[in-house]
Each structure stands twice: as structure tokens, then as C-alpha cells.
Amino acid sequence: MEPSPVLRLERVSKAFGPRWALREVSLSVWPGEILALMGPNGAGKSTLLRVAATLLRPASGAVWVKDRRWPPDGAGVRAEVVLLGHQPWFYPDLTAEENLRFYQRFYGWPEDRWAVRAALERMGLAERAHERVRGFSRGMLQRLALARALLAPTPVLLLDEPFTGLDVEGLERAREAVRELAAGGRAVVLAIHDPSTADLAHRVVVLVGGRLVAEGPPAAFHEKALRDLYRGGVGPPGATPSHRSEGPSVRPSRAPEGSPRAVGRETGRSADAGVLSIPPTRSHTAPPTAHPARAASIGDVSLATREKGRMVSLPSPLRPLLALLWKDLRVEGRGRETLAPLLTLAGLSLFLFGAAFELRPDLARAFVPVFLWMLLLFASSLGVGRMMASEIDRGTWEGLLMVPGDRSLLFWGKAVVHGLLLVFVLVLSLVAAGVFFNLSLWDPVIVALLLLGIAGLGGVTTLLAAMAMATRARELLLPILLFPVAAPLLIAGIQGVRAVLEADPSGWGTWMQIMIAYDLMLFTVAWLVFEELVSA
Incomplete structure (x- = not known):
């Protein structure tokens, strides 16, 4: 039996005044999967991640993380996700190590100085651990934010433009860290713009105008296909809609190899649940294989508590x-x-x-x-x-x-x-x-x-x-x-x-x-x- 999705969005909509940022978006992400969100500026990618992280309340629909539902259980969902947003969330007058240790304590994560040092080393910041971050460049702050994500013992990682500002070395470190986190069983959702970084993902979904319009393997979403999607909001010629049979547990049919699946509001609905759902097609792209030694280091940093039962327990007040x-x-x-x-x-x-x-x-x-x-x-x-x-x-x-x-x-x-x-x-x-x-x-x-x-x-x-x-x-x-x-x-x-x-x-x-x-x-x-x- 295949595992259940760890993250599900069920017909989620969100409006800012008269403008709808999300329109009945349904999506499922499985443990160990890297899902790339793509779309033009203003398509709703960041809004989707912020709703999933409970920073925004949906106008309708619900977010499920394991058995936690938002709304109303925002506290329970926050215990299972970590978000890397557009801002790095660091305090200029604290050092890099102090910032990471603060978030360990504040979020109730396991406090471990070795884990902090290992995360900094993993992102190439060990030598700057005791420097105040006031003097850090944008790329260094982004590396530090990724180090914080490595420390999170949560089953879901939501990363909004995680590669912004990174140099060649930082980009390679970040990509490999994401691969290893997924190899350890984490579900990773990336919001990205650059098609060249989509090869990191197992599956790509495209948002246009707040709607989920297509999904498929990364190779299908080359620049021309994305331009067509962004302009028309429909899949390229030869794309087929994803369908679901009666009942929410039936998987969709495969799209033609190398083509995105076009998704419309009237397709892919469950007859009993009325939910538009786009589960991953694992045959599209094989999960990347991480280097064993590197994977172990990531597991030691961020997954140390998984063998003890529940991944994250709510911290004491x-x-x-x-x-x-x-x-x-x-x-x-x-x-x-x-x-x-x-x-x-x-x-x-x-x-x-x-x-x-x-x-x-x-x-x-x-x-x-x-x-x-x-x-x-x-x-x-x-x-x-x-x-x-x-x-x-x-x-x-x-x-x-x-x-x-x-x-x-x-x-x-x-x-x-x-x-x-x-x-x-x-x-x-x-x-x-x-x-x-x-x-x-x-x-x-x-x-x-x-x-x-x-x-x-x-x-x-x-x-x-x-x-x-x-x-x-x-x-x-x-x-x-x-x-x-x-x-x-x-x-x-x-x-x-x-x-x-x-x-x-x-x-x-x-x-x-x-x-x-x-x-x-x-x-x-x-x-x-x-x-x-x-x-x-």
C-alpha cells in the first residue's frame, strides 16, 4: 500500500479584497516528494504556501497536514510544517548561531548545539557562526534560512523561492540539501520561477490566475510550454486532463510521457467529494539519490526525533x-x-x-x-x-x-x-x-x-x-x-x-x-x- 499524502489542500480559495489569489486549488503531496510550484508573478504561489503554513486564513476550503486540519487547528498544523518565506526572519543584532538557537527554543524543536553547528557547516556558514547577521549579504541570509529549515523536525517543508540570491556554491549546497531531506521522507514544496531549477522536483504543478492549470514531470515544462500556459492558462496541444474515478483514493491516469496534464475546474473531480486533487505521478521522475554520507548528516540534523514516535509535540507555554x-x-x-x-x-x-x-x-x-x-x-x-x-x-x-x-x-x-x-x-x-x-x-x-x-x-x-x-x-x-x-x-x-x-x-x-x-x-x-x- 502506498503512503497517504502528508499535505492536502482541498478546494482552497483566498481573496484579497475583490481579487481572488487562489480559486479552489486542490493538491496533495506525499512523503519523500519534491513538488515544484510554478507560475507567473501574482499567480498565487506565495499565497498558497502562506495558507498552508497558517499565516493566511483561507476564504474557503481546508488544509490537511497528516491528521491536522486548518482551519481551525492552526497550532497543530504549525507543529508539522516549516516555512521559508521571502524574508529570512533573522535579527541583525544576534549572531547566526544565536538566531538558529532562538528558533529552536521558540518553535519547541530539539535543542542541540551540535545540530546547529552541523546545519551551519552544511550551508557553508560555520566560520561565520559567531558573527552578527547585520553584516551578512542577501545570499548569506538565504543560506542561514536554509540552515534553519534543516533543523526543523517537521514532515513538511514549504520553501518560497529558496534559491534567491545564492551563488553557484550556495545553489549547489541548497539543491543537495533539499534532495537529501526528501530522501529522508520529508515532503518539500518549492515555489520557483526558473525552469532550470525544476529538475530538482519529482513533479511540477502550474498556477495561473490562482487556478491550478497543469501538472507533469519537470522536463515537460520548458520555457515555451510555460509561456503558453502563462498566456492562455491551458495546457499545450496533446496534453490530457487528469481524471479521477469514483472515490478520493483512486489515482489519476498518466499523462503522455513528456507532456503536462492540463487541469480545469470541471475536470479531475471526485463524484462523492467534489474535490479537485492532483496526486503525484511517481513514474514521471525517479527520486534523486543522495550521497549516503551526506544524507546521514541531514538525517542527524533534522530527523533525529522521528524514531521516538510523534515527530513534533507542542511545546510547553x-x-x-x-x-x-x-x-x-x-x-x-x-x-x-x-x-x-x-x-x-x-x-x-x-x-x-x-x-x-x-x-x-x-x-x-x-x-x-x-x-x-x-x-x-x-x-x-x-x-x-x-x-x-x-x-x-x-x-x-x-x-x-x-x-x-x-x-x-x-x-x-x-x-x-x-x-x-x-x-x-x-x-x-x-x-x-x-x-x-x-x-x-x-x-x-x-x-x-x-x-x-x-x-x-x-x-x-x-x-x-x-x-x-x-x-x-x-x-x-x-x-x-x-x-x-x-x-x-x-x-x-x-x-x-x-x-x-x-x-x-x-x-x-x-x-x-x-x-x-x-x-x-x-x-x-x-x-x-x-x-x-x-x-x-
Whole structure:
């Protein structure tokens, strides 16, 4: 008996506004198969891979990876796939080895320094392992992204233009690595443009206008055949449609040797399932044979856990959360892209405020709490918003969304890091308030109120920044959303600090209860909606 397909798309459609990027695409990929997706620009190749990786939600249809179905089980599907997209998903201030180790921890893959070194060696980057990737060329970043794919113990690899920017040596290393991964039982889906690289695949399928129009052996898709397909969306003369008999398990008839099979919406449907399916025809192209020694090295790197039962188990919530905290703190500690401007803003603001106003003690108790909370609000908007926007600028946000588990972990990790940054601003502000205004704010109750406020500001800014990240005007939209939503927290914080300074215990107790209620409501809402919020 032949194995079941490890990846299946069943009548998947996806639209962006009025434009349909995918139209009822059905496709199956078997273990050990290399499938090449070809088509003109805008045909839907990248969209198909992103839907299969759960980065995009299909408008209709479903994706199956083994026994996991997306939607709704995005977390389960992400545990079984790895995606190499257009962006390499690396952090410039981390070294090559640190970037790979971060993704090992964050995705819940087996942590093994030897495996990281072996993957870097395999892609010719061992000598650059301890260099920050900020100085890497486009080709080196692509090699590093392929090294990350080698580390993934997943049965499905989705590679979008994996050979972009590679030199001759890098291209040969990448091609051989892909062959060996397939020889070890992995299903590999490649989106490519260059027909000369299609010989790597066992089967080629062609997308035109979001529809799957033809499939066949790589030799059939020479430049002239592809031009005809791209212009007309139909197979060349002599091509035959693929058919299926009653029932989803019947294999299609073979196309004439050397010809693609044309696929239309009305052909190749199962009478009972109504599904257009293009299973691989293994007789078209024999799987390439990998060098035994090289194949063993790839198996040691990426398939070490297969003999232990289930290939990937969902990681515990603590592991990716700690990995995210480690990464953010290390990146910020080295680059200081956010903390240094925030501290400068806080120091200069307090200095100018103190120099401009000589406040009497009673006026200081009234005005300083207002200034302090507004400073925290602006620091949250500017600094925290910039940290989230930088994930988009580097293209790393998609890498974080591929976490095999509940995506609300991203909210908790980011909120904690953002809260820690605001704590640094708060400490400087409390010191400056004592220097410039001779006003001590180190009362335990005041500190508790400020920490509750920081928790709320860090959480609400993270949530709103995630909401605004899909828009082009995200850095402008964030403060517009933040100021009214955070207003109840700011009012309670200002009045609570004033009540403490005026020795009104009953007053600050009420305001503290309001802040606690705000934080509890915020984090409950974030836990419930964050997954849907970041799902396109």
C-alpha cells in the first residue's frame, strides 16, 4: 500500500479584497516528494504556501497536514510544517548561531548545539557562526534560512523561492540539501520561477490566475510550454486532463510521457467529494539519490526525533515565552534602539519641566503625577510601538506567528518586555522627580499604583500595536487608538498617586481597585482575541 499524502489542500480559495489569489486549488503531496510550484508573478504561489503554513486564513476550503486540519487547528498544523518565506526572519543584532538557537527554543524543536553547528557547516556558514547577521549579504541570509529549515523536525517543508540570491556554491549546497531531506521522507514544496531549477522536483504543478492549470514531470515544462500556459492558462496541444474515478483514493491516469496534464475546474473531480486533487505521478521522475554520507548528516540534523514516535509535540507555554524574552532583551541590550531614546526622552522632559516651573509643594503634588503618567503614556506609544513596528520592518513578525502553539504567547512575551522598558523609564522619572521637584514618590503604594499602570500600558499597547501592524500607517494609528483606550487607566493612576501624596487612604484604595479591574479585563480580552487578531 502506498503512503497517504502528508499535505492536502482541498478546494482552497483566498481573496484579497475583490481579487481572488487562489480559486479552489486542490493538491496533495506525499512523503519523500519534491513538488515544484510554478507560475507567473501574482499567480498565487506565495499565497498558497502562506495558507498552508497558517499565516493566511483561507476564504474557503481546508488544509490537511497528516491528521491536522486548518482551519481551525492552526497550532497543530504549525507543529508539522516549516516555512521559508521571502524574508529570512533573522535579527541583525544576534549572531547566526544565536538566531538558529532562538528558533529552536521558540518553535519547541530539539535543542542541540551540535545540530546547529552541523546545519551551519552544511550551508557553508560555520566560520561565520559567531558573527552578527547585520553584516551578512542577501545570499548569506538565504543560506542561514536554509540552515534553519534543516533543523526543523517537521514532515513538511514549504520553501518560497529558496534559491534567491545564492551563488553557484550556495545553489549547489541548497539543491543537495533539499534532495537529501526528501530522501529522508520529508515532503518539500518549492515555489520557483526558473525552469532550470525544476529538475530538482519529482513533479511540477502550474498556477495561473490562482487556478491550478497543469501538472507533469519537470522536463515537460520548458520555457515555451510555460509561456503558453502563462498566456492562455491551458495546457499545450496533446496534453490530457487528469481524471479521477469514483472515490478520493483512486489515482489519476498518466499523462503522455513528456507532456503536462492540463487541469480545469470541471475536470479531475471526485463524484462523492467534489474535490479537485492532483496526486503525484511517481513514474514521471525517479527520486534523486543522495550521497549516503551526506544524507546521514541531514538525517542527524533534522530527523533525529522521528524514531521516538510523534515527530513534533507542542511545546510547553513556558519554553517559547522564555525564548522570546531572551531574544528581545538581548536584541535591545545590544542595539539599544528603544531604551536609549526612551530614557533620553524621559530625562529631557523632566529637566525642561523642572526648569520651566518652580512649583510649590502643594502644586507639585497636583501637577507632577499628571506629568509622570503622561510621560509613561508617550514612552509606551513611541517606544513600545517602535519595538513592534521593527518586527514588521525586519520581516520577523511572520517568523513569530509560526510558533507551534497558542499565539497568545506572543502577547504575553511582548507585554512583559514592554513593561520592563517602561520600568526603566519609571525609575529614571522617580529619581528626577526627587531631584527637580524635591518630591519623593518612593512610597510603596505609589510604586504599586505605577506598576499596575505599567502592566496595563504594556499590555494595551502590545494589543493595539498588533492590531495596527497590518496597516501601513501603523505608527500613526497606534497613538490614535491608545490615548482613548488607556484614558481610564491614566485617570485612575493620576488620582491614585495624588490621593497618596495628600494622605487620603480611602481615595487611593478606590483608584487602585479600578486599575486592577482594568488590567484583569485587558489581559482576559487579550487572551481571548489575540489569536484571531493576528490571523489574516
